[in-house]
Amino acid sequence: MRTTIREVAREAGVSPSTVSRALSMPGLVNPVTRERVLRAAKRLGYEPNRAARGLITGRTGNLGLIVPDLANPFFPSLVKGVQARAREADYAVFLADSDEDPAAESDLVRVLAKQVDGLILCSPRGREEDILTLAATTTLVMVNRRFGRVPSVVFDNSDGIRQAVAHLAALGHTRVAWVGGPRTSWSNRDRIRALRSATDAAGMDLYVAGHFPPQFEGGIAAADLIIASGVTSVIAYNDVMALGLLGRLRDRGLRVPQDISVIGIDDIQMSSMSSPTLTTVSLTKGQAGRAAVDLLLSLLEQPDGVRKPRRELPTQLLVRASTGVAPTD
Amino acid sequence: MRTTIREVAREAGVSPSTVSRALSMPGLVNPVTRERVLRAAKRLGYEPNRAARGLITGRTGNLGLIVPDLANPFFPSLVKGVQARAREADYAVFLADSDEDPAAESDLVRVLAKQVDGLILCSPRGREEDILTLAATTTLVMVNRRFGRVPSVVFDNSDGIRQAVAHLAALGHTRVAWVGGPRTSWSNRDRIRALRSATDAAGMDLYVAGHFPPQFEGGIAAADLIIASGVTSVIAYNDVMALGLLGRLRDRGLRVPQDISVIGIDDIQMSSMSSPTLTTVSLTKGQAGRAAVDLLLSLLEQPDGVRKPRRELPTQLLVRASTGVAPTD
DNA sequence: CAGGGTTCTGCAATCGCTTTCAGACTTCGG
DNA sequence: CCGAAGTCTGAAAGCGATTGCAGAACCCTG
Numbered sequence: 001m002r003t004t005i006r007e008v009a010r011e012a013g014v015s016p017s018t019v020s021r022a023l024s025m026p027g028l029v030n031p032v033t034r035e036r037v038l039r040a041a042k043r044l045g046y047e048p049n050r051a052a053r054g055l056i057t058g059r060t061g062n063l064g065l066i067v068p069d070l071a072n073p074f075f076p077s078l079v080k081g082v083q084a085r086a087r088e089a090d091y092a093v094f095l096a097d098s099d100e101d102p103a104a105e106s107d108l109v110r111v112l113a114k115q116v117d118g119l120i121l122c123s124p125r126g127r128e129e130d131i132l133t134l135a136a137t138t139t140l141v142m143v144n145r146r147f148g149r150v151p152s153v154v155f156d157n158s159d160g161i162r163q164a165v166a167h168l169a170a171l172g173h174t175r176v177a178w179v180g181g182p183r184t185s186w187s188n189r190d191r192i193r194a195l196r197s198a199t200d201a202a203g204m205d206l207y208v209a210g211h212f213p214p215q216f217e218g219g220i221a222a223a224d225l226i227i228a229s230g231v232t233s234v235i236a237y238n239d240v241m242a243l244g245l246l247g248r249l250r251d252r253g254l255r256v257p258q259d260i261s262v263i264g265i266d267d268i269q270m271s272s273m274s275s276p277t278l279t280t281v282s283l284t285k286g287q288a289g290r291a292a293v294d295l296l297l298s299l300l301e302q303p304d305g306v307r308k309p310r311r312e313l314p315t316q317l318l319v320r321a322s323t324g325v326a327p328t329d
Numbered sequence: 330m331r332t333t334i335r336e337v338a339r340e341a342g343v344s345p346s347t348v349s350r351a352l353s354m355p356g357l358v359n360p361v362t363r364e365r366v367l368r369a370a371k372r373l374g375y376e377p378n379r380a381a382r383g384l385i386t387g388r389t390g391n392l393g394l395i396v397p398d399l400a401n402p403f404f405p406s407l408v409k410g411v412q413a414r415a416r417e418a419d420y421a422v423f424l425a426d427s428d429e430d431p432a433a434e435s436d437l438v439r440v441l442a443k444q445v446d447g448l449i450l451c452s453p454r455g456r457e458e459d460i461l462t463l464a465a466t467t468t469l470v471m472v473n474r475r476f477g478r479v480p481s482v483v484f485d486n487s488d489g490i491r492q493a494v495a496h497l498a499a500l501g502h503t504r505v506a507w508v509g510g511p512r513t514s515w516s517n518r519d520r521i522r523a524l525r526s527a528t529d530a531a532g533m534d535l536y537v538a539g540h541f542p543p544q545f546e547g548g549i550a551a552a553d554l555i556i557a558s559g560v561t562s563v564i565a566y567n568d569v570m571a572l573g574l575l576g577r578l579r580d581r582g583l584r585v586p587q588d589i590s591v592i593g594i595d596d597i598q599m600s601s602m603s604s605p606t607l608t609t610v611s612l613t614k615g616q617a618g619r620a621a622v623d624l625l626l627s628l629l630e631q632p633d634g635v636r637k638p639r640r641e642l643p644t645q646l647l648v649r650a651s652t653g654v655a656p657t658d
Numbered sequence: 659c660a661g662g663g664t665t666c667t668g669c670a671a672t673c674g675c676t677t678t679c680a681g682a683c684t685t686c687g688g
Numbered sequence: 689c690c691g692a693a694g695t696c697t698g699a700a701a702g703c704g705a706t707t708g709c710a711g712a713a714c715c716c717t718g
Contacts, residue, residue: 002443002674004673004675005674005675005676006674006675014697014698015697016674016675016698017676017677017697017699018697019675020676020677021676021677021696021697024676029697030695030696030697033696047443048674049443049674050380050444051379051381051383051384051673052380052384052673052674052676052703053675053676054380054675055380055381055384055673055674055675055676055702055703055704055705056674056676057675057676058703062423070405070408070409070412071405071409071598073402075405076399076404076405077400079399079424079426080399080400080426080428083399083424083425083426084426084428092440093425094391094421095412095422095423095424096416096421097408097409097412097413099413108416114331114378114379243602244602247604250604269400269545270599273545273572273576275576275579333703333705334706335704343667343668344667344669345668345706346667346707347666349707350706350707353706357665358667359665359666378704378705380703380704380705381704381706382704382705383673384672384675384704384705385672385673386706387673
């Protein structure tokens, strides 16, 4: 049986109210009594029952985190960041994986929303209206997507991509291809927009190779188009796809980076282990998780008073072995 | 404001008790009234307050899942399995990542244990006594580790490793090396034991290359030892290490599998994407997650009545490109 | 039609905590 | 030395659900 507040009260020779106050609003209680209460609590190993507290305060002390696919190495890092920051703030985290299924996602959200104080949502493709409805009833922060007045944490894709393009230009490349992710993904749209303006500014030719699933297979599927297009460099929607690309390019007999340079986005662990190691736009995924929690918590404290409910995190090009000077033909 | 049971009661023209019963113990209530209640509930979008329910029933409807490192690709798969199965059973999952730190882990456990009905613990290196203490106060299932009477879900390492050794033997190998994981890891001990008996039975020489961190770097670090040992085949503690090994072997100028065959354990996504693709002992990680939840739930239902609180999941050698016939010198 | 048994429903207690309100005790200025 | 202000503490009322108990209504049998 767990010890309750009454037992602590009895042990300390005070009333339950005093125990409650001693624990959660010190200063309202005489230092001497408080000390006595605290000692009694420790002696009995007392931990307040969160359900009971939540029942009356209306807060659960829990956060919800919804990701589309934990198998995508981008997300574990994010989750770790969320985890760590939430723990520091004494919140526990409910994790749900929607398996890339928007329908499952809204179910999840509905169930989860009741049990948490706030929600962190990575839903690159969920319908905007669904999200707006949700935002109206729950405190929520979106990650990797931005629209309307919904609080969000995103990466500065433009800057990272600008760096990538500058890098390629410096290496003498004039033709670059884009291997696109899902058509409906916000990041994908954001990134290609950034890429367009960067290549325009640099006077480079851009070849866009449609939309592919954001997985290894997507990169494989794109490779032959890329080869046929005759570009000397390619930027992929994410690292996993870039790795797929790398594999298929090699199978087709091309050498990276001598024949073609490849850049990814994300900086997942594996990208420093591939051969060649992958040049990539590094995203601070853990920080994004922490930032999302921070934003969420401040939103919870002052529902309207948050001056800037949008955070944009810096990105950084990481040059590794998959990019080199453009082939001279 | 959320709708409460009283409002539903009023809407349906019955008492709160009846609403409660209609929802959670149908059969105890007249079909006609029940129908009326259900419609009222749906109309009002009623969802029972879990905290309130938990307060009286003593159950939270939550499960806790503690993993050592979400960045290790083994775990996301496990988490997904747990997730999915828990959701089916209408449980939500608290996830905590201990960052491979046993101290942090026990804190986590303490906090989490209060908020869940049961705990799934992946703690390959936690102290046995800590776990026993925990098991005494909480319903818990361990994954990937077995000792005492603590309920557990593990993989049949012996069988997988036997398959791997048989495969190597069939290819003509007579000398095999083991690249070990953490000294204190239960799986590591279990696997090397299995390997010893398999190589003995097959009359093969076994070279054990100490202990390495279970990461890519660990595999890299082991590679030179392996080369120096003169074996023609090697089995690594896990896929990530095997991939590290692959990288370093290539850098050293060895061809896989012509000069040396490499086998991993886990079957992480990346192992089918490497070059060469990795032969590996495949573990059904998702199933393990589901099995852990199943076991936990049955334990919760009948604390003592579970006939076999240990599950062992099958393993299967997956032959890919990193193994080939032994070099003839 | 009386009496016993079912079936269904409502009342009220309760889970463990927070919080309002009022009372008890101090302190202090006049 | 009295009253006002200030400081602590306790009693009690909930939060929103579940559930034991008892009463009401109905069924059936003899």
